[in-house]
Structure formats: structure tokens, C-alpha cells
Amino acid sequence: MTSTAQLSTFSPEPQRRFDGMRRSLPPRTPKLVIGLGITFAIALFGLIGPLLVTDPMAISNIGLSGPSGEHLLGTTQTGQDVLAQLAHATRGSLIVGVTVGFLAVALSGLVGILGAYLGGRWDESFSLFTNVALVIPGIPLMIVVASYVEQKGLLMIIVVLTLTSWAGGARVLRAQTLSMRNRDYVLAAKVAGEPTWRIILVEILPNLLPVLASQFVFAVIFAILGESSLSFLGLGVSGTFSWGSMLFYAQNAFSLRLGAWWWFIPPGLMIALLGAGLALINFAIDEVINPKLRLATAAKAARKATR
Template sequence: MTPKLAVGLTIVTVIVLFAVIGPFLLPDPRGISDHLLEAPSAQHWLGTTRTGEDVLAQLATACRGSLIVGVIVGLLAVVLSSFFGIVGAYIGGLADDLFSLFSNVMLVIPGLPLVIIISSYLPYKSVWLVAVVLAITSWAGSARVLRSYTLSVRSRDYVLASRVAGEKPWRILAVEILPNLLPILASQIMQAIISAILGEAGLAFLGLGATDSLTWGTMLYYAQNGLALKQGAWWWFIPPGLCLALFGAALALINFSVDEIINPKLKAATKSELKRWKLEEKAGKAKSDKQFGTAASAAQA
């Protein structure tokens, strides 16, 4: 296991455990108290909001909400991209042309403006609805990548041998083609989850997120409306922003590791680049030491 993969998995595991266990151990995130906008203390580890709500309890519930959105969007996006990319490329002919045309149309549609328009016209928006809207606007690019890989895999000898042997198309897709695409699918799931969480946070920050739900984006939205930055209530907006940054960075590290597994040349190139950088650093240090020694000798003379 590479250091990048270990760090990424550790951060993701901690955040997921906090999202799963935290809401059961902490008080009601919507519970109002007399402790208004208090700094972190023994009673409230991350302080309170302007209405006395516990920030740590809200953060645990927000972690769960954001992760639910990310997982739903990741799975739906992969299912859609696999159907329009893998199935269409394997069938070929008119089906591939129609699937490719539909993917191209969806690819040129601006995702975020469409999501904003849809969200602004819906009076009540659940987490599931926001996740479905984000998934519909985020699968086309992955479908294009899967289509190109499937076109390459379907012409290999073992796939052609399975066709000649009379294997059913679904079995060829599931047994012969899909295992070769699993690393790509894993990388696309990571990217879809990152994009979904950031997209939902952006919508929630604009006030277009899920109704009556807590996510990292809604916490930032309420902190902005509560003038947390102006009043110096750093404990209200820094924790959700830090969770967003850490979780996105952790998934990016995992995604980089998956890319290195898919393409061993990338790992070799990274190692050679690191080695070259170290050699240049040593050469620069030796050159600076030599110049320092020459200057010292000239000063003594």
C-alpha cells in the first residue's frame, strides 16, 4: 500500500465512522439552548451557533448528509455511464451511435446552471432529489471514457473467442469485459463522489440545497447568514470547510493511487521524476556549497 493510499483511506475511514456513530452519541443538532454563539468549551466541544445549537452535533449529521449525497451520485453516475458507455460500445451499430449522440448532448449541457434552475423551481428538495439531479448532469464524461476502453477491449482475442463459442452477450459483458474496466470504474466513482459533494455544497451555500437537511454546505450557508465571520465565530464555519477539504483531498489521494494501479507507467514516471528532483536538489546544494567555499577562501585571502 502506497503512502498516498494509506493517508487517503485513513482520512475517509475517520470521517465515515464519525458520520455513522457521531449522531447517536451527540445531542440533537437542532436543539436550541441558552448558550448563544459560545466558543468551544468542555460542554460544547466545537461551540454553539447563534441560536445555541451544538456545532459538533450538527457537524456529525452534516457529515452523514454529505456522504449520502456523494455515494448516491457516485453510484447513479457510474450506472448511467456504464450503460451508455459499455453496453452501447459492445452492441455497436445504431445503438452505439444513438448512445454516443445522447452522451455528447448531455456532455455539452452546463451541469451547474441546470442544477440551479431545477433546484430553484422545486419548493421542497430532499437529499435524494438533489443527488439524482446531480447524477443526471455528471455521467456523460465518464461514459465517453468507458466507451473508448470498451471498444478497445471488445476486439481482443478472448472476447472474440467467447463470441465464437456462443456465449451470451450479458455473460461476455460481465465476465470478459467488465473486470478489465473495474479500475477505471473505481476511479470514476471517486471523482463522481468528490464532484457531487462539492456541487451539493455549492448549491447549499447558495440556498438551493436540500430542504430541512444538514450537510457541510448548509452549515456554511447558515454560518454565512449568521454573520459568523464578521463576529469571529470561527468554530461555526471552519469545521465544515475543513471536512470538505480533507475529504476531497483524501478521495483525490485514493484516486491518484488507483490511477497508478491502472497505469504502471505513471508510477514509474512519478518515481523517476522524484529521483530527478532529488538529484537536482543535491547538485544545487553541492554547487551552493562550492560557491560558499570559494567566497570564504577569497575573503580569507
């Protein structure tokens, strides 16, 4: 009897945690399915594509030729295969986007969540740091830093993009944490003597996962667009392919004037498709974050279930 009573007493707690995590996941809507499909296809192309194509720097005597059986996306002015360049450019752009996304979310979480939970001077210092970063224009700062740095390595681009993309997310996380730190389950954890790091990681952070996921998506989009802008202006990483560098070389070779559409349309289309896929994923996540959208989605699902 005692064991049965103990099981009935303690078994609902894991179930409640599981239900809470399940509610924090975005609903499986057409927007989410299409967005994940587009993003997964582009990521798979960037991961496997470079292993299946030829050397993107190899020069041939078939310069500026259209798509054919030998070169599916044609060649550049110097006879380089556009498909090979696109595969390596996809990998390069995704590396920058995902890395900056993770670093920006980690920095915004550290400043926003930790400062809001600790309060006092910590919160004031972190808020001042965030406000200063918010008023600095991102794109002009990237252009100035990239133009004055001689060795434009991949690490430098990632650092510049990270430092210009975290502040807005930190403000949102701070506001969310301030509303959570005085809730009953957080106060109960404090009374129970739980350490600060465990309260943040176990009690607060799981409730912020939809917000963090949305910020990660925005940071990836911002990083890819920012890197493409720098590369298009000739301020990107030298010796590394990306979608922006492909557009830069195509523009310098007057591909638009020469009618070489196969050179500049594929990288531009990849940027547009990835942006659309990530935007659709963000719309699905927003249905979890936004109470009005969450209620509208639940009502729509209920109407479908009654039919």
C-alpha cells in the same frame, strides 16, 4: 494419471484470473494509505457520530459561545451545538456523495460499455445522448432546476447531481470498451457461444474496474461539492443537515464578521479533508490505469527491493 493431467491442465486458469485481479488493484503506496485513512475516519464519524451527540436542533441560552468542555465545537447563534450539527451534516453529505457516485458510475457504465460493445445504432444513439449531456453545463443546470423546484427533497438533489456527472465517464468507458471488444479473449467467448451479458460482465468489466473506481471517486467529489454549493446558495434540501447547509447558516448569521470561527471552519475543513483523501486514493488508482505511472511505480519498487 488422467486426473493429474486434468488438474495440471485446468488449474492455471483460476490462477491467471486471480493474478489479473491482483494487478488491477492499486499498489499500497503512502498516498493510498493516507487517503484511505482520511476517508475511513470521516465515514466513521458520519456513521457513528450522530448516535453519540445531542439533538442538533436543540436550542439553548448559550448563544455563539466558543469551544468548551460542554460544547466541544461551540454553539451557533441560537445556542445549537456545532459538533452535533457537524456529525449529522457529515452523514447527510456522505449519503448524497456515495449515492450519486454509484448511480453516476452505473449510468455511465450502461451507456458507455453497452453501447460500445453492441455497436451500430445502439452506439450511435448512446453517443448522441452522451454528447448532448456533455455540452450542458452542470452547475448552472443544478442551480436552475433547484431554484424552480418547490419541494427540494433529497431525491431531487441526487437525481440532478447524477444527471450532470455521468457523461464524461461514459465517454471514457466507451473508448476503453471499443479497444477491448476485438481482443482475443472476447472473440473466443463469442465463438464459444457465450451470451452478451456474460461477456460484458466476465470478460470486459473486470478489466475496467480501475477506471470505474476512479470515476466513482470523481463522482463522489463532484456530488459533495455540488450539493454543498447548492446548499450554500440556499437551494439545497430543506430540513436536512449537510456541510453546505452549515456554511449557509453560518454565512447568514455573519459568523465571519462576529469571529465565530468554530461555526464555519469545521464544515469547510471536512470538505477539504474528504476531497484530499479521495484525491490521494484517485492518484493511487491512476498508477494502475496510466501505463507510464505503473512502470514508474514498478521500477521504484524494484529499486527498493534491491537495496
